[in-house]
Amino acid sequence: MKPFSKILLLPLVVFVAGCNIFNVEDNEGTRGRGAKAFDPYSSSASGAISLSLLAFNGCAILPNGEPVTRGDLSPAIFNYPDQCQFLNDGYFGLGPARPPSARLTVVRDTLYFLRELSMTDALINSDHMDFADKQAPATWMRKHSRFKSLDWSGLTVGRENWKSLGFGSFQREVFYENAAWMLSNDDTLTVDVLDSSGVIRATQTYSRQDFLAESPSTGRTRASWMATGVGAPRFPGDTVPQPGSFNPPVYHTGVKVSFANSTNPFKTFRMPDVAGEGVIRVTWSLMPEEPFLFPVTFVREAERETSCYKLGADGLATNEKVACGFGLEQAVHLNKPQNGKYFMPGDTLDLLVSLQDGDGNALHPQNLLPSWNDFMGGQSNGIGYFNDKMLLVFRDTSSTESGFKVVGPLQDLKTVYGTYALPYFSYPVSGEPQFYVAPGMPDAFPGYAAAKQPTRYSVKLSDDAKPGTYLIMLKGHRAVDGERLNRLDSFFFQVGQEKPTTYPGQIGNCQTCHNGVNSLDNLHHGLSVDNVEACKTCHFEPQVGHVSDFIHRMHMNSRKYKQNKSDCTFCHLTRESAVRPSLVACNSCHISSHGTEYFAEQFEDLQNTPNAYGNCANACHGVTPPAGHILPTR
Numbered sequence: 001m002k003p004f005s006k007i008l009l010l011p012l013v014v015f016v017a018g019c020n021i022f023n024v025e026d027n028e029g030t031r032g033r034g035a036k037a038f039d040p041y042s043s044s045a046s047g048a049i050s051l052s053l054l055a056f057n058g059c060a061i062l063p064n065g066e067p068v069t070r071g072d073l074s075p076a077i078f079n080y081p082d083q084c085q086f087l088n089d090g091y092f093g094l095g096p097a098r099p100p101s102a103r104l105t106v107v108r109d110t111l112y113f114l115r116e117l118s119m120t121d122a123l124i125n126s127d128h129m130d131f132a133d134k135q136a137p138a139t140w141m142r143k144h145s146r147f148k149s150l151d152w153s154g155l156t157v158g159r160e161n162w163k164s165l166g167f168g169s170f171q172r173e174v175f176y177e178n179a180a181w182m183l184s185n186d187d188t189l190t191v192d193v194l195d196s197s198g199v200i201r202a203t204q205t206y207s208r209q210d211f212l213a214e215s216p217s218t219g220r221t222r223a224s225w226m227a228t229g230v231g232a233p234r235f236p237g238d239t240v241p242q243p244g245s246f247n248p249p250v251y252h253t254g255v256k257v258s259f260a261n262s263t264n265p266f267k268t269f270r271m272p273d274v275a276g277e278g279v280i281r282v283t284w285s286l287m288p289e290e291p292f293l294f295p296v297t298f299v300r301e302a303e304r305e306t307s308c309y310k311l312g313a314d315g316l317a318t319n320e321k322v323a324c325g326f327g328l329e330q331a332v333h334l335n336k337p338q339n340g341k342y343f344m345p346g347d348t349l350d351l352l353v354s355l356q357d358g359d360g361n362a363l364h365p366q367n368l369l370p371s372w373n374d375f376m377g378g379q380s381n382g383i384g385y386f387n388d389k390m391l392l393v394f395r396d397t398s399s400t401e402s403g404f405k406v407v408g409p410l411q412d413l414k415t416v417y418g419t420y421a422l423p424y425f426s427y428p429v430s431g432e433p434q435f436y437v438a439p440g441m442p443d444a445f446p447g448y449a450a451a452k453q454p455t456r457y458s459v460k461l462s463d464d465a466k467p468g469t470y471l472i473m474l475k476g477h478r479a480v481d482g483e484r485l486n487r488l489d490s491f492f493f494q495v496g497q498e499k500p501t502t503y504p505g506q507i508g509n510c511q512t513c514h515n516g517v518n519s520l521d522n523l524h525h526g527l528s529v530d531n532v533e534a535c536k537t538c539h540f541e542p543q544v545g546h547v548s549d550f551i552h553r554m555h556m557n558s559r560k561y562k563q564n565k566s567d568c569t570f571c572h573l574t575r576e577s578a579v580r581p582s583l584v585a586c587n588s589c590h591i592s593s594h595g596t597e598y599f600a601e602q603f604e605d606l607q608n609t610p611n612a613y614g615n616c617a618n619a620c621h622g623v624t625p626p627a628g629h630i631l632p633t634r
Contacts, residue, residue, distance in 0.1 A: 041265075041522040043327030043358035043483065048268045049107070050115035052484035053280065053294050056394055057094075057121055058146060059084035060104060060294040063400065063479035064376055065390050067100035068295055071277045077198040078279055080293045087393040088376070091250055093125045094393075102378060106280075106482045108298045109273040113265045114191055114206055116484065117282060118220075119292060120394050121146040122254035128225060129251045132239035137225035137253045138176055147255045149287050151180040155223075159591065162232075164542035167605065169245040170230055175216055176223040181286050185209065185559070189259070192281045193272060193296075201272030210267065211259035212518055217550075217557040219397030220258035227251050228392065232603035236596045256395055257284075261523055274298055299481070307381055308361040316354060317362035324381050327358020328478040330489045332404070342494035345465040349493075351457045353404065353436075355383060355476055363478070369453040372442040382480030385437040398486055398524065400477035403433035406459050407537045409468025411501045415547060416540040417582060418614030420606050424537075425470070427459045431541035433475055467496025471534060475525065487526040490534065503533040506577035509570060513561075541606065546613055548585035556589045565589075567630040575632040583612040 043049060054061045059081055060068040067084035075082070083097035106112070128137045134157050142152040158177030162170050181187075185208060193202040208214065216222035229246025241249055272278070278298060283291040308324040309317035315331060335350040337343040355363045363381040364370060370380035384400030405427065407413065412424040420429070428434055434457065442449035472491040479485070494500070510529045514520050521528040527535070539547040551571075555561045563570050572578035583602060586593035604611035 041485075041517070043485070044325045045327070045358055048111040048113045048265065049326055049481070049483050050262070050265065050485070051106075051112040051280075051482045052116040052479070053114070053118070053282065053292075053482075054116075054394075055119040055292060055294070056087050057085045059100065061087070061394075062102050062104060062378070063384060063390075063398075063477075063484050064088075064378070065387055065394065066102040066376065066378070068102050068104045069100045070295055071103070071297065073196060073277055073279065073295055077196075078293055078295070080279070080295060088387070088389050091124075091389065091392055103297045104294060104482065105297045105299050106271050107304070108271055108275075108300050110271050110301070111268045112271060112482065113262055113268045114189070114204070115262045115265065116258070116260040117189060117211075118256065118258040118260065118396070119146075120254055120256045122252060122393065122395075124393060125251050126253070128253045129248070131227065131241045134174055134225065137174070138223075140253060141176065141223050141255050145255050146290075147257065147287070149290060151286070153180045154183075155179040162603065164603075164605065165229070165245060166541075166543050167245075168231060170232060170603070171226060171228045172230060173224050173226040176225075177216075179223070182221065182223075184286060188285045190283045190285075191269060192283070193269065194279045194281060195272060195274050196277050201274065201278070202269040204267060204269040206262075206264070206267060208259060210262055210264040212261040212263050212523070212560065214259050215554075215557055215559070217554045219395070220260060221256060222258075222395070223255045225251075225253050236599055250392070252392070252395075254395060260398075261518070263518060265517055271298065296482075304481075305381075308357060308363055309365060311356070311360060311362055316352070317364065317366040319365075322361050324361060324363065324480065325357040325359035326480065326483050328382075328476055328485045328487050329356045329358060329360070330354070330474040330476045330487055331356065332472055332474055332491050334472070334491070334493060337494075341498050342496060343461060344496060345461055346463045347461050347495075349406065349459040349461065351404065351459065351472065353455045353457070353474065355478075357381075357478075364455070367455055369436055369455055371452050372437050372449040374452075375437075382478040384477035384479055386435055386439050388439045398477075398484070400479075401433065401435065402437075402476050403435040404457070404475065405433040405473045405537065406470065407473070407534070408470025408495060409466050409501050410471060410503050410533075411468055412466060413503060413533055413537060415536045415577075415580070417548075417580060418606060418609060418611050422540075425462050425465050426537060431538045431544040433473070433538065461495060465495050468501035469493075470495050471531070471537075473527075473534060473537075485526070486524060489526075490528065490531045503531075505533075506574045507533060507571055508573050512570075513563075542584075542613065546584055548580070548582060548613075549588045552585065552588040564630070566628055569630055569632050572632055575634055578629075578631050581616045582614055583616070586616075587612075 065088045067086060070080050070082060082099060084100045085094045085097050089095040142148060155176055156178045158175040161173045164170055187208050189206045191204050192200045195201055214220050228250040229244045230249045231242030231244040275298060278296050280294040280296055281291045304323050306321045306323050308322050310320040310322050312318045331354040333352040357363060363383055370383055372385060374380040375385050384402060386401035390396040407424060407426045414423050416422060436453050469492050474489045476487045510520060510532050514529060536547050539545050556565055568578045583598055601610050602612045
């Protein structure tokens, strides 16, 4: 049995804190904050480095999924496993534990702040393969998982999601909710940095409220049971798995504790100036007797690898090797149009991608990106590629799906409902970007895994491409020395005319809450609020999450969203954008707005109409929109 050629991405995560907690006066559409405010997300240009700590089934892991070794640390001092399960072994089960070899390095005498703590305990195709039994997964979570000492009182069976994987195949996920530990809001995380002798060299305590993203709706803290690769149910409450992509399906039972995106990055700690190995210990106040250990290797700034490249006057990598810094910047070099001003329909774009650290050094040679094997072996200068095992096994909403997309013109970028017929040019046409490393290919073709990837790409505009401003989006990920960054940068070019055009302007106001360190360009994908309407160009397929579903669900279920949840005018700037109800959009807030009346439509692919993504206003709600919502008047 072959795995998916791709395991599709989880929805874009958008987060909202209590609004105006940071008063940042300058332009939120810029990456930096200049001298007005400390921007902790600009890496080496900032006063501190963001630290992401990940763990899977009791072992620390790197963002590529590889478990971290104990090294020479004494087992008498540190209770850390000698052997770990490797989540990269496959989708269909976890192999026997074995000694890991990867190292988590941090830089000595350098300020860090905790940006993310994500820990997953999971069973794959183990004991919970009865489609009808929702009790057994909950029993394992409460009595046998690594999080069994948490207060599970009040636990209930919650929302059940059926996510389309395309072509009649689905992922069913049952969420378990309302446990006391999930509802807690005053717990703390104490971070201690210890040397190899167990002596504490640095410490800092964070509140749970210091992190913006923590809920299941954002793909963070959750307890769930999941079956991947099943067919649609025949009727409501069907407890017999129907044939789908996988036979048998892949079953996943997991508890994930995940707090991400610090709202208080000014709360820092300094890595000790000591040589060798040590441990970052995180003690959660809800599990005080069971701290989480992350073995680290301390390195000097001067000892960092000289594996980056100095840039030339053209902004491209030369052959001169230099030491790599923190951070991630992205650039694209585009061929000049024949008339020197704008491209014409049918022209071919020649793209040259350049990924750099925050100090302006190229992370790769001019014409080649690292191979998949370089990425998995920690030899990619931190450049990350899409690892579908991190998505399916670790349940990582920040999976490293690096690539690019070309769309336009901006004025035609509209939300697509219930169809693949896009009203604008898109390359690729699907919701996903053009990946630098295609999902599934490294497993299917070992030679592919060893091949360096190109930095040059050709994209032909359609012969009927409409005039206006077009957009190249570069989606990049980098993880180095404890820092884990995601970036989505936008680059513009003209087609058919010199005069720029802009987005439809139907949604906005994100910066009202997303400002300062919580700006959209500092969260998840790293897309600037100026380009928020570009979200819809990827998130129109159910496989990657429809924007009308996950945007509502995240905000409506967030404890940190303080606005009136029935006031559509807060985000919707025009009436047209608000009066587009669909089963998916309404169910994102109301669970089941029509009960089982339209049960079959919820499992139809976009190729088939009607489906759950279609615009219900065409039939009913255009004339009589749902009551109880405040809608724009124009």
